[in-house]
Amino acid sequence: MQISDMQPWQWPDSHWQGLVDRVRAGRRLRPTKWKNGARLAVALAFDSDHETSELRDGGKSIGRLAWGQYGNRIGIPRILSLLERHGVPASFYVPAVTALLHPDEQRAITAAGHEIGVHGWIHELNSVLNYKDERDLMERSIDTLEKICGVRPKGLRSPSADFSENTLQLLVELGFTYDSSLGADDDCYELMLNGKPSGVVEIPFEWVRDDAVYFMMHRHQGLRPYTPPSDVFDIFRRELDAAHAEGGLFELTMHPHVITYRSRIWIVEEIIKHAKALGDVWFATHAEIVEWAKEHSE
Template sequence: MTDPEPWQWPEETWRRTVDQVRAGRTLRPATWPGGKKVAVALSFDSDHETNELRDGGRSIGRMSWGQYGTRKGIPRIKAALDKAGIKATFFVPAVTALLHPDEQRMLAAEGHEIGIHGWIHELNSVLPYEAERDLMFRSTDTLERITGVRPVGLRTPSWDFSPSTLRIERELGLLYDSSLMADDDCYELLEAGEPTGIVELPVEWIRDDAVYFNMHRFSGLRPYTAPDTVFDVFRREFDRAHEEGGLFLLTMHPHVIGYRSRIWILERLIEHIRATGDAWFATHAEVARYARDNAA
């Protein structure tokens, strides 16, 4: 017997499907620390070679592209952050951390946050609960062993959130997730309608550098947007977040933003944000804690 089509589902089925993981109460403080008007959370997904490894790929060319992220992207990003005196969050697959442990130790030692980003950048939604849980716990333990700090937040690889992901986050005792898109501002995650206490720092594809620049030589994936246009999108997203007094969260990748012709986007965006005089730059963990404890 074949499964019914979605248009044949009874109300109980589509309601249960929708209610697995939902946005709960908004967690927007009246003001941010120091009376700042807007919170700015810069994040970098250090996928490196796992972009190729995740699907069983063995392309030396694509792995070298990932290696560019650690050889050139990370140093340029770090220089931009150092110049501005701000801290950011780096979401790191465990395999990346094992390949480049000194990079993670250096970033953690300098006050940047290292967050969970899967084991080998796998797709959560194709895994059974037991496999996803094992990979997530092993990833967390690996990052803690390398950096000396146990991660408190997760960004699922490719923002791929399975029906088991939130359950596993709760078992890990995480403070926050940063994989979902139900709001611009922080919110509490609900599981089957019940509050979980986990803070969501929402992402969005339009605030992600990869969708504008990524390409795959042997597929139809060949987007390209001029850097000036990407900067304009990011700037407009920040300007409205500043106007509303909310959160501006940006996702970038060392092997994407780190090129000579693109790193200026990050540099100039930081200058633009700092020029407002009332922006609070913080790690994702800092934003999550403050939003949770000070929501209006």
């Protein structure tokens, strides 16, 4: 009997063990202290999906494309203004198609000192791609962002955190420093590939620290979540407070076309203010945090 014809409980041990071992968390990378003696590292991320949220599934809805355009016209300017006001850096994960649609946006982000990372070509799902196609799209995405921004990206966030069996292998082959798609820990850790250290660091992503799960909706589907902004802030704040108490990392993921409405943008500002009020906090890009964790963890 072929593996494809078997039920999971019929698999030989070697098969399920291989699935589990393909990508695993290795050594934890939590420094005793962060830069400047800080107790907590804060990593703010914005996934600039924009119009690719609709395009990636072959969608043609004018309304959904307009919603994505809001991220460029209103979202990014509001975010950049807020970050400048508070003197805080952030990381922006950008699909290559977003960068091609809005190249001046990416140049403005880079000019302000923020990080640009890879977020797929058109926000595609990596798990449905074969090795050749995934590599091709990843290479094209890197080249597009580097050409537009003048800086080669160091990190990847797989679109929709959809990690294929080949994604880590490609990160190694293409020289990425880190990934931010997986969540096997609260702190940075080294990714293991087939039981061996890959050299690629994971800065954990988790849906509980993502605005989309609380606010996103789709008129033509059954997607109708809605959590009051005050409750979302409370969740994020509790995550931040616990990370500070432990002396670790607080990573927060947001979307320009989701978080920047007038009734929600205050969440970002209050999180920044709350973190600063705690004291002993280092705000940094994902790339900076990964580099510090690699060099200063036992």
